[in-house]
Amino acid sequence: MEEYDIAVIGGGPAGIMAAIVASRNSKSVILLEKNPDLGRKLLMTGGGRCNITNLKPIKKLLNFYPQKNFLKHSFFTFTNEMLLSFFEDKGMNFIEEDDNRIFPQSEKSGDVLKVLIDYLDDVVISYNFEVKNITEDFIINDKIKANKIIIATGGVTYPHTGCNIKNYYLTSQPVTDIKYGLSPLITKKDLSDIAGITLYDVVISYNKNKVKGNVLFSHVGLTGPGIINLSNVISESITYNLLDGEALDVNFEISIDLCPDFTREELNEKFTSDFQVKGKTMLKNYLKRFLTNGFIDFFLNEINLDGETQLSRVNKKSKNRLIENLKRFAFEITGFNKDLSKVTVGGVDLANVNPKTMESTITPNLYFAGEVLDLHGPTGGYNLQIAFSTGYLAGLSAGEK
Numbered sequence: 001m002e003e004y005d006i007a008v009i010g011g012g013p014a015g016i017m018a019a020i021v022a023s024r025n026s027k028s029v030i031l032l033e034k035n036p037d038l039g040r041k042l043l044m045t046g047g048g049r050c051n052i053t054n055l056k057p058i059k060k061l062l063n064f065y066p067q068k069n070f071l072k073h074s075f076f077t078f079t080n081e082m083l084l085s086f087f088e089d090k091g092m093n094f095i096e097e098d099d100n101r102i103f104p105q106s107e108k109s110g111d112v113l114k115v116l117i118d119y120l121d122d123v124v125i126s127y128n129f130e131v132k133n134i135t136e137d138f139i140i141n142d143k144i145k146a147n148k149i150i151i152a153t154g155g156v157t158y159p160h161t162g163c164n165i166k167n168y169y170l171t172s173q174p175v176t177d178i179k180y181g182l183s184p185l186i187t188k189k190d191l192s193d194i195a196g197i198t199l200y201d202v203v204i205s206y207n208k209n210k211v212k213g214n215v216l217f218s219h220v221g222l223t224g225p226g227i228i229n230l231s232n233v234i235s236e237s238i239t240y241n242l243l244d245g246e247a248l249d250v251n252f253e254i255s256i257d258l259c260p261d262f263t264r265e266e267l268n269e270k271f272t273s274d275f276q277v278k279g280k281t282m283l284k285n286y287l288k289r290f291l292t293n294g295f296i297d298f299f300l301n302e303i304n305l306d307g308e309t310q311l312s313r314v315n316k317k318s319k320n321r322l323i324e325n326l327k328r329f330a331f332e333i334t335g336f337n338k339d340l341s342k343v344t345v346g347g348v349d350l351a352n353v354n355p356k357t358m359e360s361t362i363t364p365n366l367y368f369a370g371e372v373l374d375l376h377g378p379t380g381g382y383n384l385q386i387a388f389s390t391g392y393l394a395g396l397s398a399g400e401k
């Protein structure tokens with residue numbers, strides 16, 4: 001049997017970072033990865049460009065995570081700026097895009113992975129090694145004995161990258177309900193006619209939850225940053241658990257405020273005046289100042305208004321229907337587009353993990369890092385920062401003791 005100080009399970013960003021940091025204190029570290037290569041999901045990030053982090057100041061950044069109190073210690077131990085320096089030390093440069101999103105200057109996620117692998121010099125890597133069982137005295141698959149174990153097996157989305165729901169059963173730690181996050185939504189209505197059209201800076205609501213952002217129509221439903229960020233909030237608030245192995249059957253409504261810059265009263269005032277002054281203008285042409293062009297016909301059709309009607313002929317009832325739908329245009333949702341869900345909502349229960357070390361409070365010497373934990377953030381570089389910061393802290397703590 002091979003023996004190591006530390007075994008890290010999972011060669012994604014969290015596990016790689018944990019292994020690098022754990023090996024710094026002359027500890028013998030083995031990284032076990034079930035695939036023949038490392039970082040398959042990392043390669044897909046940011047559409048292959050890797051939105052590696054978000055450069056908002058840490059205090060502000062933390063406000064974007066539902067689990068900000070848990071993350072505080074790891075984020076201050078290994079900040080977004082420290083993460084960039086870690087890569088810059090190996091000659092990598094970065095660019096900043098809107099909303100503080102950071103990408104490698106080369107715009108290649110493969111370059112991020114190369115640097116990580118470059119740091120792994122002191123780590124033994126075992127590829128094609130799928131961990132299937134861990135005994136109470138830390139014997140892995142009857143082959144490897146470790147003093148400490150760091151679990152960084154990721155979540156459930158994009159299973160071909162190596163994730164597997166069975167991983168939650170590798171140890172007997174309590175796990176919260178497992179759900180889809182950062183996911184497009186499937187609509188009951190066929191939206192093929194408007195697929196490819198984007199609504200910019202609209203406000204999307206699910207019950208009392210609101211998210212401002214862009215909505216992109218697809219052939220099967222709704223996507224775009226606004227929708228996928230809202231999907232996290234929806235998953236948090238509805239009850240289902242993929243660990244139950246049951247087919248997910250959801251049905252709920254979301255609505256879009258298509259004119260968030262105007263109140264209903266302001267729209268009413270404006271329409272009352274404009275419909276007189278510009279009486280000869282056709283309704284569909286008038287709406288161009290409020291709505292994306294390619295969306296207008298669909299919208300008017302849905303609310304049973306004729307776009308060719310002249311404004312002077314739009315009666316009060318129609319005007320009210322128009323205002324109501326501009327402020328609250330509803331879609332019936334029948335599911336998450338799970339094949340495109342980017343993160344997992346839920347995971348190893350944080351109540352049993354010490355946020356200052358990432359060590360289990362139930363099983364000493366067992367650590368967790370990355371998406372396997374009940375941690376998630378919005379789109380924009382927030383999720384890789386979770387992987388790197390918690391991976392760093394887990395490696396540091398396991399390597400220190």
Ligand SMILES: Cc1cc2nc3c(=O)[nH]c(=O)nc-3n(C[C@H](O)[C@H](O)[C@H](O)COP(=O)(O)OP(=O)(O)OC[C@H]3O[C@@H](n4cnc5c(N)ncnc54)[C@H](O)[C@@H]3O)c2cc1C
Nearest residue numbers: 010012013014034045046051131154162370371381383384
């Ligand atoms: C399409 C897509 C795009 C994304 N884009 C971004 C982005 O631009 N920015 C961002 O911040 N986040 C992004 N994310 C999210 C981000 O990729 C994840 O949050 C991150 O990869 C999680 O890292 P991890 O190391 O915890 O898990 P993973 O990256 O999933 O790594 C887990 C590793 O563990 C291995 N493994 C699993 N089970 C076992 C086992 N039993 N034995 C051995 N090995 C095992 C897997 O093969 C895998 O290599 C994206 C996700 C997707 C799917």
